[in-house]
Amino acid sequence: MARCRLDDGFLEDLQIVFWILKDTFWSLLFPALSIVFGFAAVVLQVVFLRVQWGHLALRFDNAATLLWLSGNFTWMIGETFYEPEDADINLGNTPVFEPNVGKYDGYRYGAIAQFSLCLGILLVFYLCYFRKAYANTREREEAVLCFPTLKAYEDTHTIFWVFKDFFWALEIGPMAVLSALLTISIGVHVLVIRYRQSMREFWNALSLVLWITGSATWMIGELYEGDKGRRAAASFYALAVVSVITYGVRKVLQGGDEQQVPATAVELEDVETIASDDGKAIGDDDVDRDLRLSEELVTEELL
Numbered sequence: 001m002a003r004c005r006l007d008d009g010f011l012e013d014l015q016i017v018f019w020i021l022k023d024t025f026w027s028l029l030f031p032a033l034s035i036v037f038g039f040a041a042v043v044l045q046v047v048f049l050r051v052q053w054g055h056l057a058l059r060f061d062n063a064a065t066l067l068w069l070s071g072n073f074t075w076m077i078g079e080t081f082y083e084p085e086d087a088d089i090n091l092g093n094t095p096v097f098e099p100n101v102g103k104y105d106g107y108r109y110g111a112i113a114q115f116s117l118c119l120g121i122l123l124v125f126y127l128c129y130f131r132k133a134y135a136n137t138r139e140r141e142e143a144v145l146c147f148p149t150l151k152a153y154e155d156t157h158t159i160f161w162v163f164k165d166f167f168w169a170l171e172i173g174p175m176a177v178l179s180a181l182l183t184i185s186i187g188v189h190v191l192v193i194r195y196r197q198s199m200r201e202f203w204n205a206l207s208l209v210l211w212i213t214g215s216a217t218w219m220i221g222e223l224y225e226g227d228k229g230r231r232a233a234a235s236f237y238a239l240a241v242v243s244v245i246t247y248g249v250r251k252v253l254q255g256g257d258e259q260q261v262p263a264t265a266v267e268l269e270d271v272e273t274i275a276s277d278d279g280k281a282i283g284d285d286d287v288d289r290d291l292r293l294s295e296e297l298v299t300e301e302l303l
Helices: 010-027 031-051 056-082 101-135 150-155 157-169 173-197 199-224 230-253 284-302
Strands: none
Touching (some): 010 031, 010 230, 031 056, 056 101, 101 157, 150 157, 150 173, 157 173, 173 199, 199 230
16 A cells, blocks of 8 residues: 655554454444444545645555545445344444345445446556556666566555455455455565565565455455354454554654665655755756766866
């Protein structure tokens, strides 16, 4: 997911915690807590979309993520309010109202529609704007497989994760499992790369792997094992929350600027100027002038 540079990424870390807690309490059938954390995550995603609108890659990523999250939230509301519960646990009190399959299906189809829009946005981005969005970055040496940067590769996990939710909502088990496996594969690969680069970023990557593993466990249990995967899913979610918190603490302790090779992707508009030795910003037009001045100084010293 794209990192919001507000207070050193604190808001995005907080949103991820809210989102995972929403999934945790949803899996354990606590509707009130799942709704509170889900609503908070949606609100923060709206903030990210507004703040980062000027960046091409982030614009598509945030818009798609908002639809994905709102679809997920819609599905959760339908299940916790109306679905006849057949889970092997009932720690909370669901459904909140009288079970109503028709109303539940209405919410589920609403979620499927939002997942479809999310996938449409992501497909348009990857087919039409992907290369442009990542073409002018400072980490071309960071290319992974056929992707221009590690960040570009890492972000592709989103589309497979949304496909997993899309097929899960449609109850198409084989495609949902395949999408989950692809998401986990990308996550594990990124985890290994991050481990070699930076222990701090390793914790961030680990949280995503634990999160998607928990979601896949829940999904497989629901589709194939009579909905018996909720406890295991909640355990993975709890570990994911711990990983996010560890990541945030390490950022604070390290001043939010741990050295790693290479840095995360930055779009061209973010680096229009370069700082000179005296702290003043210089643009492209100033580079040739600085080189000429250096040559003149060297000539004077030789004479």
